[in-house]
Amino acid sequence: MSLVYSEEQRLLADTAAEFLQARSPVAAQRRLRDEGAAPRFDDALWKEMVGMGWSAIPFPEDLGGLAFGCMGLGAVFEALGRNLAATPLLSSIVLGGTLIELAGSGAQQAEWMPLLIAGDKRIALALDEHARHDPAATALRAERRDTGYVLQGEKVFVADGQGADAFVVVARTGGMPGEREGLSLFVVPAHALGLNVSATGMIDSRNHARLRLDGVRVDAGALLGVEGQAWTALDAALDRGRVCLAAELLGMTQNLFDTTVEYLKTRVQFDVPIGSFQALQHRAAWCYAHLQLARSAVMAGLAAMDDPTLDAAGRARLASLAKWKAGDVAHRISREAVQMHGGMGVTDELDVGLFLKRIRVAQALLGDGDFHVQRYGDMTPVEA
Amino acid sequence: MSTIEDFRRETRAWLEANCPPSMRTPMPDGELVWGGRTVEFRTEDQRLWFERMRDKGWFCPDWPAEYGGGGLSAEQNAVLESEMRRLHCRPPQINLGIWMLGPVVLEFGSEEQKRELITPMARGEIRWCQGFSEPNAGSDLASLKTSAVDEGDHFVVNGTKIWTSYGDKSDWMYMLVRTDPNVPKQQGISLLVVDMKSPGIEARPIDLISGKSSFCQVFFDNVKVPKHQLVGPLNGGWTLAKALLQHERRAMSKFGEFSLPNHVDLLSMAGRYLPPADAASTADVALRARVLAMAMDEHAYTITTQRMGEEMRTRQDVSGLMAIMKLVHSEQEKDKLEVLLDVMGHRALGWEDEAFDSSELALTRAWLGSFAQTIAGGSSEVQLNVIAKRVLGLPEGKQGK
Numbered sequence: 001m002s003l004v005y006s007e008e009q010r011l012l013a014d015t016a017a018e019f020l021q022a023r024s025p026v027a028a029q030r031r032l033r034d035e036g037a038a039p040r041f042d043d044a045l046w047k048e049m050v051g052m053g054w055s056a057i058p059f060p061e062d063l064g065g066l067a068f069g070c071m072g073l074g075a076v077f078e079a080l081g082r083n084l085a086a087t088p089l090l091s092s093i094v095l096g097g098t099l100i101e102l103a104g105s106g107a108q109q110a111e112w113m114p115l116l117i118a119g120d121k122r123i124a125l126a127l128d129e130h131a132r133h134d135p136a137a138t139a140l141r142a143e144r145r146d147t148g149y150v151l152q153g154e155k156v157f158v159a160d161g162q163g164a165d166a167f168v169v170v171a172r173t174g175g176m177p178g179e180r181e182g183l184s185l186f187v188v189p190a191h192a193l194g195l196n197v198s199a200t201g202m203i204d205s206r207n208h209a210r211l212r213l214d215g216v217r218v219d220a221g222a223l224l225g226v227e228g229q230a231w232t233a234l235d236a237a238l239d240r241g242r243v244c245l246a247a248e249l250l251g252m253t254q255n256l257f258d259t260t261v262e263y264l265k266t267r268v269q270f271d272v273p274i275g276s277f278q279a280l281q282h283r284a285a286w287c288y289a290h291l292q293l294a295r296s297a298v299m300a301g302l303a304a305m306d307d308p309t310l311d312a313a314g315r316a317r318l319a320s321l322a323k324w325k326a327g328d329v330a331h332r333i334s335r336e337a338v339q340m341h342g343g344m345g346v347t348d349e350l351d352v353g354l355f356l357k358r359i360r361v362a363q364a365l366l367g368d369g370d371f372h373v374q375r376y377g378d379m380t381p382v383e384a
Numbered sequence: 385m386s387t388i389e390d391f392r393r394e395t396r397a398w399l400e401a402n403c404p405p406s407m408r409t410p411m412p413d414g415e416l417v418w419g420g421r422t423v424e425f426r427t428e429d430q431r432l433w434f435e436r437m438r439d440k441g442w443f444c445p446d447w448p449a450e451y452g453g454g455g456l457s458a459e460q461n462a463v464l465e466s467e468m469r470r471l472h473c474r475p476p477q478i479n480l481g482i483w484m485l486g487p488v489v490l491e492f493g494s495e496e497q498k499r500e501l502i503t504p505m506a507r508g509e510i511r512w513c514q515g516f517s518e519p520n521a522g523s524d525l526a527s528l529k530t531s532a533v534d535e536g537d538h539f540v541v542n543g544t545k546i547w548t549s550y551g552d553k554s555d556w557m558y559m560l561v562r563t564d565p566n567v568p569k570q571q572g573i574s575l576l577v578v579d580m581k582s583p584g585i586e587a588r589p590i591d592l593i594s595g596k597s598s599f600c601q602v603f604f605d606n607v608k609v610p611k612h613q614l615v616g617p618l619n620g621g622w623t624l625a626k627a628l629l630q631h632e633r634r635a636m637s638k639f640g641e642f643s644l645p646n647h648v649d650l651l652s653m654a655g656r657y658l659p660p661a662d663a664a665s666t667a668d669v670a671l672r673a674r675v676l677a678m679a680m681d682e683h684a685y686t687i688t689t690q691r692m693g694e695e696m697r698t699r700q701d702v703s704g705l706m707a708i709m710k711l712v713h714s715e716q717e718k719d720k721l722e723v724l725l726d727v728m729g730h731r732a733l734g735w736e737d738e739a740f741d742s743s744e745l746a747l748t749r750a751w752l753g754s755f756a757q758t759i760a761g762g763s764s765e766v767q768l769n770v771i772a773k774r775v776l777g778l779p780e781g782k783q784g785k
Contacts, residue, residue: 003691004698261776276781281772288771289708293681296688324677325684370673377676382655 001307003299005075012068013075019052020083026351029084033205033354039163040207041086050119055093058240059101063113070240070305074247074298081251084354086206088122090248091160095241096123099168103185103225103233112187115165123187124164125237126155126211133367135170135234136180140213142171148219149173151186154212159365161209162199165190169213173228180231185224192216203357236312239319242366243301246319246326249362250298253330256337256355257291260284263341280340287336290329297325317379324372327363334359392463399471402436404429408472419443419477420511421555434508437476444482444506447490451498452506462697480549481505481512484631485558485577488624492616501577513580515545515559515602516625523766525560526569526622530604532561532576539563539576539614541584541607547760551587551600554580558628564619575621577613584608594752632761648747650679650720657727671726678716678723685712704775711767714757721751 005013024045032040049055057072059065066072073094080087093116100112100123115121129139140153151171161167166189175182188195196212225233261284264275274280301322304315334356338345345352363369406429417423417430425431437443440454446461447453456464482505489501504510521528530543541561548557557578564572580587584607587600616624654675658668692705724747725732732747734740740748758764772778 002694003687004694004700261778264778272781273779275778278769278772278781281776281778281781282765282768284776284778285768285771288704288776289712292705292708293684293688293712296691297684299691300687321680321683324680373673373676373680376680377651377672380651380679382649382651 001300001303001310002071003296003303005071008068009071009075012072013079015052016054016076016079017082019048020079020085023048024083024085026084026354029086029205030351030354032086036205038199038207039088039160040205041088041160046087047119049087049089050117054089055097055119056117058094059097059113059117063101063109064117065113070243070302073240073244074302077244077247078251078254081248081253082255084252084255084351084358088124088160088207090241090244091124092116092122092164094244095125095159095237096168098237098240099125099185099224099233100187102236103230107221108187108224121165122160122163123166123168124158124161124209126158126161126167126169126188127234128157129153129155131156133364133371135183135238137177138170138172138183139177140169140171142169142173142184142186144173145217148217149186149223151188151213151216151218154210156210157200157202157365158209158211160207161197161211162207164197164209167195167211168224169211170230170234175228182228183230183234184227185230185234186218186222187224188213188216188218188222192218202361204361206358206361232312235316238366239316240305242319242323242372243298243305245362245366246298246301246322249326249330249359250294252355252359252362253291253294253326253333256352257287257333259352260287260333260337260340267342274340283336284340287329287333290332294325294329297322313379313381317376320367320372320376320379323367324369324376327369327372330359331363331369388459388463391460392467395464395467396470398440399467399473402433403471403473404432407433407474407476409474410472411474415474417477418511418550418553419479419482419508420553421509423477423508433474434476438508441506443477443479443508444486447486447502447506451490451502452504453502477508479505479508479512480514481510481556481558484514484628485512487631488575488627489615491627492624494612496612497615510556511550511554513548513551513554513557515548515551515557515578517547518544519546519601523763525625526573528560528562528573530559530561531565532563532574532609534563535608537611539609539611541576541578541604541609543604545602545604546590546599548587548600548602549598551580551602552589553598556580557602558615560621560625563621567619570622572619573621573625574618575615575624576609577615578607578609582607582609592753592756594749594756629762648720648724648750650675650682650724653724654727657729657731674723675727678720682716682720685716688712704771707767707771707775710761711764711771714754715764717757718754721747721754725751 024042028042032042053066054076056064056066057068057076058070061067097116100109104112116123127135130137140151140155142149142151151169155169166187169186169188171184171186172182173184190197194214194216196214198210200208200210202208264280264284265273267274301318304310304318337352338356341350341352344350406427415426417425417434423434425434441449441452442454442464445454445456445464446458449455486502486505489497493501516525518528518530530541530545532539532541545559557580559576559578560573561576562572563574584605586603590597590599590601654672658664658672688705692702695702695705728744728747731740731744732751734745734748773780
């Protein structure tokens with residue numbers, strides 16, 4: 001397990017950074033926000049990213065992927081974070097695509113993988129039903145009817161749900177909310193009868209949706225994997241999503257930190273740069289130290305996804321460590337960034353606020369700090 | 385032609401044949417072997433391992449063979465280190481001289497000093513201690529006052545040094561002294577090496593809040609030091625001191641590697657002292673969450689040490705990472721022990737009483753000892769200054785002279 005990018009991964013990171021800086025800088029995200037139109041990311045630009053192979057990175061070659069692993073994805077997500085770039089890479093590729101890869105039948109893989117990798121269609125994961133992420137709490141029912149199923153219930157905070165071509169809906173076919181057993185995955189087309197998709201406006205101005213499933217009928221072919229046994233694939237896909245989100249958080253935090261240190265060097269008060277004040281120097285130095293710890297945790301989380309010698313619990317533990325530490329440090333540094341920019345820090349004119357808002361959403365997505373602290377504990381064997 | 389892979393093969397074979405199996409186990413604090421005039425071995429294996437490594441020149445593998453070193457290239461030294469790690473070999477001896485003074489003498493010392501100081505050092509025959517801090521010169525080290533007055537063929541040293549680890553057990557000291565009181569403070573400092581048996585030296589151990597300690601205060605009363613024991617130029621000691629402190633940081637990170645297996649496992653302690661989940665109160669749950677968060681932060685630090693190692697091997701600039709290690713580690717240790725104190729409640733507060741088991745009493749001492757960690761070897765505030773200025777490039781503030 002390596003904790004540094006390989007030469008190839010570094011090359012990918014540099015290419016991604018260059019491309020995003022030129023084509024998708026923070027100013028472009030601001031424009032997207034002001035326009036406020038669905039899908040709230042630049043679809044033409046997404047097609048260019050697809051053209052560069054980003055959507056193929058994590059998948060095996062026999063499914064049309066590049067088999068470049070999560071480390072490769074991490075390099076891209078870090079660059080996306082630095083530029084605050086909105087793309088459906090997390091929703092449609094890392095989450096949706098991984099579920100098709102891990103749980104799908106040969107036929108389902110053959111149907112979906114080429115479409116997803118080519119960017120011709122998008123899938124979004126419909127999982128959460130409450131304000132806080134908790135996959136086992138899923139209550140939305142899927143009941144067998146004739147040769148298929150009927151789905152009834154609601155999903156909230158579905159990332160990139162507006163305009164998605166289909167959803168992977170996590171539903172309960174058995175057991176009780178709170179249990180891992182009894183969950184099933186269904187691929188539900190966006191045009192399914194009884195499915196209502198509405199936009200949810202959130203502080204990061206990105207694409208979030210609410211789904212109402214009112215007696216949505218799907219046939220047996222919509223079931224992804226074995227009925228009632230979705231947990232293993234779902235958890236593995238979520239972990240890939242979590243480490244990618246952690247890498248995005250790291251990129252955003254690094255950008256905020258660099259910007260803030262630069263501001264400390266140039267902002268003059270009392271006839272000196274404010275960065276000469278020890279009260280600020282020490283806080284900045286602590287931010288730097290924590291940022292390094294976060295980077296290590298993120299690299300370990302990414303590497304863990306690609307490490308075949310680890311078991312699921314070992315991977316889960318490092319994924320939770322990465323998401324927790326990246327979120328925690330992003331929180332700390334975004335607060336400091338606003339404070340150290342003084343009055344300007346609370347204006348919309350500065351980009352600091354845009355980062356702050358996306359950071360808070362990314363912290364809550366796929367499990368907040370408290371969720372991952374508990375999960376890390378559950379996944380850690382205790383020495384006697 | 386011999387390649388680095390040949391060297392790796394030979395080294396591995398040699399270590400496998402010569403490192404006794406009992407020297408490949410985690411090393412408790414009490415089993416460190418200190419080089420010196422009289423070396424104490426607890427086991428025959430310790431003696432064998434010490435002597436075999438000494439005779440190979442591998443106490444100082446990358447020092448020149450002419451002074452008793454192993455004469456290895458940097459690349460070979462890295463191979464040796466990685467092979468020793470692979471076999472979990474203990475360090476055959478601990479010696480402050482090798483880690484800190486040695487590299488400085490090799491760089492700044494005279495030919496005569498290299499022969500007289502380096503050769504016994506490389507054979508583990510002299511135990512060295514450090515005389516830097518003084519009661520009135522802590523973080524502001526350059527304000528030190530211990531004087532060395534030129535008396536022709538020797539200096540006369542008067543003053544006192546404090547926080548000298550094992551000052552009472554060491555054979556020689558390297559020390560900073562003031563040789564010119566009439567110039568800006570950094571420009572009047574010199575580096576001397578002194579035999580601790582010299583008349584007029586007294587080392588007194590210091591009791592800490594944690595009890596007995598290895599720290600001493602050392603007093604110098606008209607101590608004669610021959611002129612040839614000046615290392616580097618007269619009044620040029622500050623440059624050497626800065627180089628020494630660099631080596632100290634590196635040595636401390638190595639030391640951390642050895643002592644890792646001793647660390648207290650937070651989660652198993654929580655398992656031992658907190659009630660099971662089905663009997664946990666809100667307070668227990670909150671405490672367990674703090675334990676977990678602490679364990680996670682500690683895990684992130686461990687990964688960071690690994691990352692630094694990998695970045696060094698791939699020749700990246702690790703100076704930024706190096707600058708945070710001591711700060712983060714010592715602050716985390718303090719926080720961790722405070723959390724353990726809460727987990728163990730009154731059982732962590734025992735003092736010399738049989739009602740507590742030895743691991744509990746040791747934890748109490750470790751907690752009280754942890755306060756020194758954020759002060760010694762560059763306080764946390766000094767570390768933060770270094771990060772702010774050297775790593776982040778923040779401007780100098782208004783400072784005292």
